[in-house]
C-alpha cells in the first residue's frame with residue numbers, strides 16, 4: 008500500500024516505516040521516523056533505538072519480541088515535528104494497527120506520543136498520573152487510549168518515556184532526576200506489568 012495522504016511527507020520519504028506488532032505485549036511508540044528509520048524501514052533503528060534496546064534488555068525484555076510503531080509513519084523533512092494535519096491523518100492508521108494487535112503496555116517515547124495519549128505534553132505530570140495508577144494493575148488498566156476520540160476504549164497500561172536522544176537523557180528533569188533514570192523506572196514498571204500478566208519470564 009502506498010499512502011499519499013500527506014503531500015510533503017509522501018514526496019520526501021524514502022519509504023513508509025510500517026509498525027510492527029510484537030509478541031510480548033509491549034509496544035514502543037515514537038513520534039516519527041528519523042534518518043536511520045527512513046532508510047532501514049524500521050522504527051527505532053537509530054542510536055536512540057539502541058538506548059531503548061539496552062534498557063529493555065536490562066529488564067529481560069527481548070527487543071525482537073517487542074512491537075514498534077510511530078505516530079507518523081513517514082519521515083518529516085529535516086526531521087521537523089509533524090504537522091497537526093499529518094498527525095491526524097496517520098492516527099487513523101495507528102488506530103487500525105492498535106485495533107488489530109492491541110498491546111498490554113504502550114511505552115510512549117517523547118512528548119508528541121505522550122500528549123496524544125495523555126492529553127498533555129508535560130511528561131512529569133504524566134509520570135505522576137502513572138505513579139498514582141501504577142501500584143495496582145487494575146487501576147492502570149483503566150487508562151484508555153485516546154486517539155482524538157476515534158479509538159474505542161482499550162484496556163492497556165500507557166507509560167511514558169522522554170525523548171531517548173542522549174542529549175535529552177543526560178539532562179535533569181524538573182524534579183531533579185535525570186531523564187535516563189526516569190526512563191529506567193518506566194521500563195522497569197513496564198517489565199513488571201508484563202510479568203504480572205505472564206508475558207515475560
Ligand code: SF4
Nearest residue numbers: 010012013080081097
Ligand atoms: S505520514 Fe501516514 S498518513 Fe501521511 S503519507 Fe505517511 S503513511 Fe500516509
